[in-house]
Amino acid sequence: MPLTEKDVRYVAELAHLDLTDEEIRKFQPQLDAILGYMQKLNQLDTTQVEPMAQVIAPGGVSLPLRPDRIHESLPQEVALANAPEAGAGHFKVPSVIERE
Amino acid sequence: MSLAAEVRTQYEVVIGLEVHVQLLTQSKIFCGCSTRFGDPANTHTCPVCLGLPGALPALNREAVTMAMKAALALNCGINPRSRFARKNYFYPDLPKGYQISQYDEPLAEDGWLEIELNGAPKQIGVTRVHLEEDAGKSLHEGFPDSDRASYIDLNRSGVPLIEIVTEPDLRSPEEAYEFLTRLKTMMLYLEVSDCNMEEGSLRCDANISVRRAGVSEFGTKTEVKNLNSFRFLQRALAYEAERQIKVLEGGGEITQETRLWDSREQRTHGMRSKEFAHDYRYFPEPDLLPLTITEEWKEEARRSMPELPAARKQRFMREYALTDYDADQLTHSKALASYYEEVVKQGPDPKLAANWILSELMHLLNDAKKDITESTVTPRNLAELLTLIAQGKTSGKMGKEILAEMFASSRRAEEVMAEKGLRQIDDVEMIAAAAREVIAANPRQVEQYRNGKTATFGWFVGQVMKATRGQANPQRVQEVLKKELA
Structure with a gap:
């Protein structure tokens, strides 16, 4: 099933991207081509292969764990150094309102 | 906004809870x-909890x-293999853009917690218990420019949470309240969380239909979200159930949506709902291998x-x-x-100890708005009083004053008793002396009593108690009076 312009709008919205109609028309065939290429992988018979999310085979290595010890944190001014806007020791962002 | 009781009884309320509990780890x-x-x-x-590039x-x-202790206490099975996943959404207090x-592979599944309402026990199914990280904190109020800016504090970003999801087994706001109360008690027993709702270490959302x-x-x-106290939970659910019944009774349909409880207005508000708001595009966290729980670890x-x-x-x-x-x-x-066990260990009667703690001591604590851990009466001192x-050195009535x-x-009890003269008079001679005085001063009542009006006896007891300013042992007073009046 080919990817539609509607799909592109949806994905753009999820990624918080403001795309113009022109861009959407441009990206639709590009995205469709990429996904179409991935379809090639589906042609492989993987019925004998256990699904995996990591390159380390299941059962090989277990997740490394950390003891519950406190390390030193960054000083506040360092933590805030990259903030486009900061104030009163906080990151400042355009006001977020969840209510209707 | 009141609904006729007979309409309400035609409906059944179905509630499931999602509870987030902050774990008491150091880091x-x-x-x-x-x-x-x-x-x-x-x-x-x-760099890790700020979500800086490259941090792992x-x-x-x-x-x-x-998390395992909590899950085991909730009778869940621990999965030998579970996995972390990324939940993708944008919000300023979520620095990585995912949580x-x-x-699909949580730490633990399929448990239950028993609640008791009006003496009837009921098992509430626990669907799952899983681990996750907390987000930071957004402050929308309290700053001079709060009308245009939100303030973000990332100290909370990455604090460990467990999410506990129940089956839709709860049938009333009261049951939901009871479940949350029992759950909180359990977590406090396990010492895995302080469950402080004001500080956000216990948070609850509810699904209701x-x-x-x-x-x-x-x-x-x-x-329903924003239920940040036990009282709000019950009120919000009662409100929401009634709202839904009204919509249905009016021929309408319920819209599946997220609603926020507004404690000031005592109602729920629909959040501006976008259809894709819940598309979190979960996928396995590539930076963490699957989590293997060995039998030894589970036993530990x-x-x-x-x-x-x-x-x-x-x-x-x-x-x-x-x-x-x-x-x-x-x-x-x-x-x-x-x-309680500390008190009982010192020797007093366990039933007496239970009565005194649950009535008198709790009363004093409640009045002073204090917790048992802040009690100025130590278990040893309460045991001494009991x-x-x-x-028989003091009476129950005087004991309350001493406490x-x-x-x-x-x-200490002895000290207060001695100082306030709240020692019970047990000495038969002293009581007899008081009794004789009462008898000598009231010849008419004595006559009545001796002529068979035995009801006067209680009056004599009262008079002797009064004469001893309530300090005489009532048991002794009765014994003495019986003898003296015979």
Whole structure:
């Protein structure tokens, strides 16, 4: 099933991207081509292969764990150094309102 | 906004809860920053919890152990293999743009917690318990430019949480309240969380729907958020159930949506709903391998669990011959149960101790808005008072006065009793002297009594008590009077 312009709008919205109609028309065939290429992988018979999310085979290595010890944190001014806007020791962002 | 009772009874309310509990680890779940609450904003952060590029998470072993303890206490099965997943959404207090959570392979599944309402026990299914990281904190109010800016504190970003999801087994706001209360008690017993709702270490969302009685399919549900106190939970759910019934009675349909409880207006508001708002595009967290729980680790968690509320209650009934109600009240808080056992260890009668703690001491604590852990009366001192009462050195009535004074001044029972003259007069000679005085002063009543009007006896007892300013042992007074009036 080919990817539609509607799909592109949806994905753009999820990624918080403001795309113009022109861009959407441009990206639709590009995205469709990429996904179409991935379809090639589906042609492989993987019925004998256990699904995996990591390159380390299941059962090989277990997740490394950390003891519950406190390390030193960054000083506040360092933590805030990259903030486009900061104030009163906080990151400042355009006001977020969840209510209707 | 009141609904006729007969309309309400035609509907059944169905509720499921999602509870987030902050774990009491020292450090965060994926980095070594402190989890301490209340420090200056953005002083417990590092590249991992700030979501800086290239930083990698490393799982805190203690967070897993604590989560397992909670899951085992909720009778869940622990999955030998579970996995972390990314939950993707944008919000300013989520620096990475995703939350590391668990999705299709949670830590634990398929448990239950028993609640009791009006004496009837009921098992509430627990669908799953999974581990995740907390987000930072957004402050929308309280700053001079709050009308245009939100302030973000990332100290909380990465604090370990467990999410506990129940089956839709709860049938009323009262049951939901009871479940949350029991769950909180359990977590406090396990010492895996302080469950402080004001500080956000216990948070609860609810899914709620209504259906006509007898209908087997569920109605369309709404999700109610912002339930940051036990009282709000109950009120919000009662409000929402009534709202849904009204919509249906009016021929309308329920829209599946998220609603926020507004405690000021005492109502729920629909959040501006976008259809795709819930498309979190979960996928396995590539930076963390699957989590393997060995039998040994699970046993280690199990062994470190304390006696749980239900077991302690049964033991109290068995060992101390307490009623179901008293044992339940005492074991409701771990601190209270331990206080009780400390008192009993000193020797007083366990039933007497239960009565005094649950009535008199609790009364004083409630009036002073104090917790049992802040009691100025130590278990040893309360035990001493109870022993004085049992030995007849003071009476129950005077004991209450002594306890109030002990509570106010943190002093010992003997000391207060001596100073306030609240010692019970047990000396037969002293009581007899008072009795003789009363008899000599009231010849008419004596005559009546001797002529068979035995009801006067109580009046004599009262007079002797009065003459001794309430200090005489009433038992002795009766014995003495019987002799003197004969």
